[in-house]
Amino acid sequence: MTDLATLDAYGVLTxxxxxxxxxxxxxxxxxxWAYLTESNLRRRWLAAGEMELKEGATFEFVWRNDELSxxxxxxxxxxxxxxxxxxxxxxxxxxxxxTITWGSTGGVSFELEPRDGEVLLTIIHRRVPDRSTLLxxxxxWHMHLDLLAALAEGREPAPFWEGWSRLKAExxxxxxx
Numbered sequence: 001m002t003d004l005a006t007l008d009a010y011g012v013l014t015x016x017x018x019x020x021x022x023x024x025x026x027x028x029x030x031x032x033w034a035y036l037t038e039s040n041l042r043r044r045w046l047a048a049g050e051m052e053l054k055e056g057a058t059f060e061f062v063w064r065n066d067e068l069s070x071x072x073x074x075x076x077x078x079x080x081x082x083x084x085x086x087x088x089x090x091x092x093x094x095x096x097x098x099t100i101t102w103g104s105t106g107g108v109s110f111e112l113e114p115r116d117g118e119v120l121l122t123i124i125h126r127r128v129p130d131r132s133t134l135l136x137x138x139x140x141w142h143m144h145l146d147l148l149a150a151l152a153e154g155r156e157p158a159p160f161w162e163g164w165s166r167l168k169a170e171x172x173x174x175x176x177x
Contacts, residue, residue, distance in 0.1 A: 009021075009023070009142065009145075009146075010138075010142065010170075010171075010174060011123075011138050011141060011142060011171075013134075013175065014124070015126075017106070017126065017127050017128045017129070017134075018124060018125065018126045018127070018128070019123075019124070019125045019128060019134065019137060019138055019141065020122065020123070020124050020125075021122075021123050021125075021138075021141050021142060021145060022120060022121060022122045022123070023120075023121050023145045023148065023149055024115065024118050024119070024120055024121075025118060025119050025120075025121055025148065025149060025152045025153075026117075026118055026119070026152050026153060027114060027117050027118050027119045028114070028117075028119070029095050029096075029112050029114050029119050030095050031119075031152070032095075032112055032119045032121060032152065033094060033095035033112060035148060035151070035152070036098055036110050036112075037051055037053060037094075037098065038051075039051065043062075043064075044068070044147075044151055045068065045144055045145075045147040045148040045151055045157075046061075046063075046144050046147075046148070047061040047062055047063040047064075047085075048061070048062045048064070049061045049062055049087075051089070052089075053089070053092060053094065054089065054092070055089055055090065055091065055092050056088065056089065056090075057088065057089045058086065058087065058088045058089075059086075059087055059088075059089075060084055060085065060086055060087070061084065061085045061087055062082065062083075062084050063082065063083040063084075063085075064081065064082050065079070065160050065161065065164075066081060066160075066161075068147055068157065068160040069147070069156075069157045069158060069159045069160045070156075071159055072159060072160070072161070073159035073160065073161040073162035073163075074161060074162075075161050076161060076164075076165060085102070085103045086103070087100045087101050087102065087103070088100060088101045090107065091109070095112055096111065096112050096113070097109065097110070097111050097112070098110045102125065104129065105125070105127065105128050105129060105133055105137060106125065106126040106127025106128060106129075107125075107126050107127065108123060108124065108125045108126070109122075109123070109124040109126075110122075110123055111123075111124070121145070121148075123141055123145070125137055125141065131175070131177065134171075134175060135168050135171050135172055135175065136168065138167070138168075138171040138175065139164050139165075139167035139168035139170075139171055140164065142167045142171075143160060143163045143164045143167055146158060146163060147160065
């Protein structure tokens with residue numbers, strides 16, 4: 001696979017219904033693994049939810065995107081204050097790979113690879129059902145990863161919904177109709 005992290009921060013379609021997005025983050029790998037698997041850390045950039053690290057284990061993600069940044073920005077119409085999604089671990093290889101089901105929009109793999117003191121995080125979101133969902137998912141992963149990068153680097157994250165709205169418009173022009 002092409003090293004997308006050297007190209008730019010945007011996700012790309014690696015298959016018609018598969019988004020791949022990467023970030024190079026400060027290590028060590030165990031630290032980034034903790035941001036993926038520990039609810040108290042994951043809730044700061046993505047979603048809360050206790051996760052038993054065992055293949056087949058089910059868990060619930062709980063999103064509260066309004067709480068991800070300060071200052072906050074207005075939530076777009078149609079998005080609830082809180083969103084919940086049931087998921088299940090389908091593949092586990094700590095601290096290198098975590099694959100989970102993702103509600104009605106397929107599955108997601110998180111792959112971690114050490115790189116000279118840094119960690120290349122690759123997220124592959126498969127079976128995205130339609131373009132509208134793809135735009136939401138692309139902007140979502142991009143903005144959530146921007147938050148993770150800010151946290152990992154000790155920076156204040158940008159306002160979540162403002163960034164998500166901007167990114168959705170950018171992905172609309174980048175992803176073919």
